Amino acid sequence: MDIVLVGLNHKTAPVHxxxxxxxxxxxxxxxxxxxxxxxxxxxxxxxxxxxxVEVLAAGPCAxxxxxxxxxxxxxxxxxxxxxxxxxxxxxxxxxxCRHLFRVTSSLDSMIVGEPQILGQVKESYRQxxxxxxxxxxxxxxxxxxxxxAKRIRKETGIGDHAVSVSYAAVELAKxxxxxxxxxxxxxxxxxxxxxxxxxHLINHRAKDIFVANRTxxxxxxxxxxxxxxxxxxxEIGRVLTTVDIVISSTGSPDIVINxxxxxxxMKARKNRPLFFIDIAVPRDVDPQINRLENAYVYDxxxxxxxxxxxxxxRMKEAAxxxxxxDEAVLTYREWFSSLDVVPTIKALKDKMDAIRLAETKxxxxxxxxxxxxxxxxxxxxxxxxxxxxxxxPIQFLKGSGHxxxxxxxxxxxxxxxxxxx
Amino acid sequence: xxxxLILALSCYVTGSAGYVGYLLAHKEAAHTFGHAFFLAxxxxxxxxxxxxxxxxxxxxxxxxxxxxxxxxxxxALVFVAFQARYNLKVLGALAGPVVFVALxxxxxxxxxxxxxxxxxxxxxMFFHISAIFLGDGAFVLAALVGGIYLLQERAIKSKSHGxxxxxxxxxxxxxxxxxxxxxxxxxxxxIGMITGFIYAQTVWGRWWSWDPxxxxxxxxxxxxxxxxxxxxxxxxxxxxxxxxxxIGLFVVLFTxxxxxxxxxxxxxxxxxx
Numbered sequence: 001m002d003i004v005l006v007g008l009n010h011k012t013a014p015v016h017x018x019x020x021x022x023x024x025x026x027x028x029x030x031x032x033x034x035x036x037x038x039x040x041x042x043x044x045x046x047x048x049x050x051x052x053v054e055v056l057a058a059g060p061c062a063x064x065x066x067x068x069x070x071x072x073x074x075x076x077x078x079x080x081x082x083x084x085x086x087x088x089x090x091x092x093x094x095x096x097c098r099h100l101f102r103v104t105s106s107l108d109s110m111i112v113g114e115p116q117i118l119g120q121v122k123e124s125y126r127q128x129x130x131x132x133x134x135x136x137x138x139x140x141x142x143x144x145x146x147x148x149a150k151r152i153r154k155e156t157g158i159g160d161h162a163v164s165v166s167y168a169a170v171e172l173a174k175x176x177x178x179x180x181x182x183x184x185x186x187x188x189x190x191x192x193x194x195x196x197x198x199x200h201l202i203n204h205r206a207k208d209i210f211v212a213n214r215t216x217x218x219x220x221x222x223x224x225x226x227x228x229x230x231x232x233x234x235e236i237g238r239v240l241t242t243v244d245i246v247i248s249s250t251g252s253p254d255i256v257i258n259x260x261x262x263x264x265x266m267k268a269r270k271n272r273p274l275f276f277i278d279i280a281v282p283r284d285v286d287p288q289i290n291r292l293e294n295a296y297v298y299d300x301x302x303x304x305x306x307x308x309x310x311x312x313x314r315m316k317e318a319a320x321x322x323x324x325x326d327e328a329v330l331t332y333r334e335w336f337s338s339l340d341v342v343p344t345i346k347a348l349k350d351k352m353d354a355i356r357l358a359e360t361k362x363x364x365x366x367x368x369x370x371x372x373x374x375x376x377x378x379x380x381x382x383x384x385x386x387x388x389x390x391x392x393p394i395q396f397l398k399g400s401g402h403x404x405x406x407x408x409x410x411x412x413x414x415x416x417x418x419x420x421x
Numbered sequence: 422x423x424x425x426l427i428l429a430l431s432c433y434v435t436g437s438a439g440y441v442g443y444l445l446a447h448k449e450a451a452h453t454f455g456h457a458f459f460l461a462x463x464x465x466x467x468x469x470x471x472x473x474x475x476x477x478x479x480x481x482x483x484x485x486x487x488x489x490x491x492x493x494x495x496x497a498l499v500f501v502a503f504q505a506r507y508n509l510k511v512l513g514a515l516a517g518p519v520v521f522v523a524l525x526x527x528x529x530x531x532x533x534x535x536x537x538x539x540x541x542x543x544x545x546m547f548f549h550i551s552a553i554f555l556g557d558g559a560f561v562l563a564a565l566v567g568g569i570y571l572l573q574e575r576a577i578k579s580k581s582h583g584x585x586x587x588x589x590x591x592x593x594x595x596x597x598x599x600x601x602x603x604x605x606x607x608x609x610x611x612i613g614m615i616t617g618f619i620y621a622q623t624v625w626g627r628w629w630s631w632d633p634x635x636x637x638x639x640x641x642x643x644x645x646x647x648x649x650x651x652x653x654x655x656x657x658x659x660x661x662x663x664x665x666x667x668i669g670l671f672v673v674l675f676t677x678x679x680x681x682x683x684x685x686x687x688x689x690x691x692x693x694x
Contacts, residue, residue, distance in 0.1 A: 178593040271658055
């Protein structure tokens, strides 16, 4: 029995190939059922996201399983294998485990450390269990993968610090205001990045969103989206006295918020901190405002600088995470090789014998003045009870060798049932 | 007594090592470890002072050795109390060393008493000393918090997100803790000064005698009164108040030490060594 992984991702395949091979979530269980009908595949699971399509499988022979998966992908998607075979990578046994662990821990992601991938892997595992195409080998592998991902997130800084401009803005706001609960936000202009930043702020419990736009209708439409208040462009000065965070992203060639406006606002708001996030190019907010007491201005370059720095920080943490992955691959291999009949029988016997000895010792403590002969008789008695009790299960395990496909399942169940790991 | 004081000092030092470890490595466990030791240090130190009070019948401020040790205790006590509320984990890395260094200096000073113990035994004196010292403890911490505020503010304004930016808390939290410390210290200073006047009246028959320490206490009081007024009425906050808190610390230290060492007056004997 061996584990293989066949797939392609954003590094090996351009988007026009990835989109041809992508599987919609609802199709996956049925496709998996068709895949395991092939005798070369005993267990299978499929991960399909916008950045990758991967099939993880266990089968009696690695090369047969690989061939079966390639053929399966071509058939399911009605493609010619040679059209996409160059983009595929194939990993076997330890390498397949390592790849899965790295994907689950977000070490293989386009943005290293992004947290969505873990959820996507969990979802694909759920689909495979729905289709009942996983067994003892992949179940164990997936659970190991989830715990590796959890450990890496906890022990390394791989998920720390924002790596997108809009999120970096939120993190900065938290360094100024601590809690964003109830903070008021003014959005000037519109734009994907600016709107995303507003959404992040709302997720962090900011409320009362004001939206200003040169065309008032657009302000009204955007304000409705954030359940906020539209304001006239000329009212910005007045709104500055009440809001805490200003996100500006207009197409204006000139400065929209000048130093005098900010100065007046700071006076009216009694010096309460005011944070300007200027995403626009050319800039909307006079950079001189950053010199005013309790006013902070960050422009797009400042934010990109933070993102770049955080990304390189993540790369360092990723190196530490690789060590954790290596460790997990090793322990999985240990478990995998224990899935043989002989080590399992030995572990079972050892466990029963340990119980027998411990219990005998306990009982003998209360039974004093037994002769050597009587002690020997008790020893023989308990030993033969254990041997008789284990005889049938052991024969069953040995016999299961003839049913190769089921053997690992039975061994896995035995190991779980008696807690031999 | 000496032994217990050394024990308290070792706890402070170990605790501070934990706090500094937290600042450098950002590991929660280091802070928990440090804080446990620091709390043990405060407990031990309190016991020492309590026993001393029970034996002599007055607070231990007979000379600079005792006064400085008492101030270290006041800083430590106010620190753990405010830490429980504000959970400003990085503060320990500054406050801890301040406490143990003050205690080490105090232990290195000669133990001869200079003040007349009988003068210290009045109930007014008890309130006068404990209120002033606790108030000073709060002002010392307010200055430390102000210093941290200025570091963090500079990191944010200059957009250099290095060592401090990652580790230091938000400006908002620093500012409100600084405010709370001054708001706690100021009434204590006021009570301490009033009880001092009453005491002077009972002993020397006059409320005010232009003693340098009295004059400088008034200066301290005016500085913190201005700071609180600015905060409450004019909406001062942030950088400006942090700087005033730092200036306040220098005046507090001068009132505590400098006046005794450099200028004559009836408070002199408490700080002679």
